[in-house]
Amino acid sequence: MTARASRHSPDSKSDILTAAIEVIRRSGAQSFTIDAVAEESGFSKGGVLYNFPTKDALIAGMVGFLGGQFETDVLAARAANLGSKSPTLSGMIDVTERWLETKRDVAQAILATTVDRPELTEPFLRVKRRFKAAIAEETGDFGKAMAIWSSLEGLHFSVAHCVSILEDHERAAVLSELRNHLEQD
8 A cells, every 4th residue: 555645745746737638648638537547646636626525626726736837838949949939929929839749638638628718718718818918929920920829729729639631741841830930020
């Protein structure tokens, strides 16, 4: 029998959220239960429920956790793209490319767990609103930037949800083209 983690440890919420994401990644939304998360995390069911009193709270926490990871990744990529006409949008292009390779299964499962509860995606939407405001400040052509972002969102959605007709090399070419359009006058 393994010892259960303390439900009061400073990292307990992030440990539980990391375990929840792993449950979804490995087994899909249909296997996403408090019991499965407790087993994966090493916490008792009570420990999980102490930190996330309902399954909806756990899902919202997961979405917020992923939103925080996305924001951190985009801000790091933004710093590497300060010479761009929109460093934030350039960072989003870079990060989306990586996330399509590493987090597609998580995106699929999150969609399945939030399809009937769209309000649970609010934590991620707050991140996107902050990016929208940053892009609006950075660019002189907001319409063009939003068209590029919309293309990026469509690409992400189609790949993440297995409805893309693009091969990997074609997807890379599209992302490159989006970068080129961003920098054109």
